[in-house]
Amino acid sequence: MTILLYELVGADPSRPFSPHVWKIALALAHKGLPFETVPVPFTGVPKIEGGFSKTVPVIRDGGTLMKESFDIAVYLEETYPDRPSLFKGEGGKAAARFVERWSQAVVRPYLGGAALMDIYGRLAPADQAYFRPSRQARFGDRSLEEVSGEREAGLHAWRAGLEPLRDMLSYQPFIGGDGPLYADYIVAGFLQWMRVVSPFRFLDPADPVAAWFERCLDLHGGLMRKVPAAA
Incomplete structure (x- = not known):
């Protein structure tokens, strides 16, 4: 089914x-x-x-x-235990929970603010009417324009925060090792979010993290790549 x-x-x-x-x-x-x-x-x-x-x-x-x-x-x-494993055991599941919390603390906050106006511009009017007040409340009653306007200033610090991932990728192609696991999908999902909604260059093309993300875009028949990057 x-x-x-x-x-x-x-x-x-x-x-x-x-x-x-x-x-x-x-x-x-x-x-x-x-x-x-x-x-x-x-x-x-x-x-x-x-x-x-x-x-x-x-x-x-x-x-x-x-x-x-x-x-x-x-x-x-x-x-579906007979299908390819997302975790490869309880240790992999525990590691994925750590990656999830790291992503929520380090990866998501900057991207969420940086993309606010890009997301807003892609919504239908009824959803814009919901999105603006709900997100402005989330960011301390600051306007979407004000929060998004700070993305250039915060970019260097955000990229620096990816160093643990960058260092890991210096000796293996995926967070999961030789191949992807759910931990890879956690981080890739956040980067795909930004890729789909915003033309802002949030990753340096020379960054090993960018090369890893390109590998993720090719996974599963190019599932993520089938949605073109925002222009």
Whole structure:
């Protein structure tokens, strides 16, 4: 049975951008599980599956509904143990939880602020009306324009914060080692988020992290690359 994956979109339903949904799209492809996506705008998320979740991703696998990206990844691992592993054991799962927390603390905050106006510009009017006040409240009642306007000033520090990943990639091609695991998809999802919504050059092309991300873009038949970079 085909799994349904609810994904976040703006006015263009062909450009899903939620980093957390991208993690699960990659995880499903890694497992070789057939899935279909259901595009949902911001204002439609509370209506998914009768109000099952306030956020995406949400999947329906037959009679099972799941939410929260890490919980979904664990569900896929446990439900389909005969498929390629996302963690390669409990140690890999524990390491992925660390990568998730590191990403939330180091990778996401800067990108979230840097992309605010780019995301806003890609939304339909009803979603813009929701997005502006909700995000301005999240950033201390500062305007979207003010927060996004600081992205150049914060870029160097953000790139420097990627040094642990950069150093790791000096001796292995993926966070998972010779091949990708869910830990790779966690970080790649955040970078894909920025790639899809903004033309801002957030990675230095000469950075090993950029080379790793290019490898991730090629994974699973170029799943992420099928959505063109923002222009």
